[in-house]
Amino acid sequence: MSCKCSQNSSDLTLLKETLDRYAAVPGSLITVLQKAQAIYGYLPADVLNHIAEQMSIPAAKVFGVATFYTQFRFKPVGKYLIMLCQGTACHVNGSLMLEKAIFDTLGIKDGETTEDGLFTLKNVACLGCCSLSPVMMINDETYGSLTPQKVRDILAHLKKDALKEAAEQ
Template identity: 45%
Template sequence: MSAIKIKLRENDLKQLKEVCESFNNDPGELINVLHKAQGIFGYLPAEVQEVVAQELKVPVAKVYGVVTFYSFFTMVPRGKYPISVCTGTACYVRGAEKVLDEFKRILKVPVGETTSDGKFSIAGLRCVGACGLAPVVLVGDKTYGRVAPDGVKEILKEYEDK
């Protein structure tokens, strides 16, 4: 095999290197570095993982292993408004599945994917610690409690003109 070339924009590379450096390029901080990187790019494409691997001196396979292990990390770009439906036990027994189905039906994308206009993405999530509000939906940083399937349309409406 000839050498693998990883292409990145200069500014992205600079930002990423700064993130790694802020954690002293410590391999033990891999998860924190990835967390920060996802905060910047919205997702963790292969190129980003390659740079993190090189900076922290860990094999890129290991980085990929961590990214695919934790459901928080994603390799596909998330929407401008990422939707997370909690499917933890409390939310699940109070109908979270049906709420999730309704989002999928209206937006026509499966869990883990993003609408073609890049506006919304749907993700399942295990317990946000607000079980009293079950079922809980997060859109970006905003929390919606006691969501019923017929309330889904209304939530989406809020983002219609944004």
């Protein structure tokens, strides 16, 4: 098997505007990576290499910075990104049971995506909604005061929605 690092084929022109604005501004690598992730949904290897080249920063540093921060992803995420809060208040109020309920229902652990590409689970540090703990956020919606049963119901509901949507198309 040969190395496939450079075989993604992302549309690099999408990044032009960002690079035109920031490439020469010192200290703006993290900002560029954030904008790139907003465009592509994750950071493909060819995009990282392109950023390194355009900003005249060694690729090793670009990869080093990207892998240092939890915000950056290197794989595409599912249709529903479950951000499960693991803050102290949520921990005290049972977030581990929720993680288990998600695993039992979907078979995914932190950082994994279901085979059907519907759900990705990401454990996150405090979402700052401590009074509603335990909390999870799916895409932009926050769900609070959860129990394992509520989580199972929410996931089943989303899955049903997605299947219905797929059938309609």
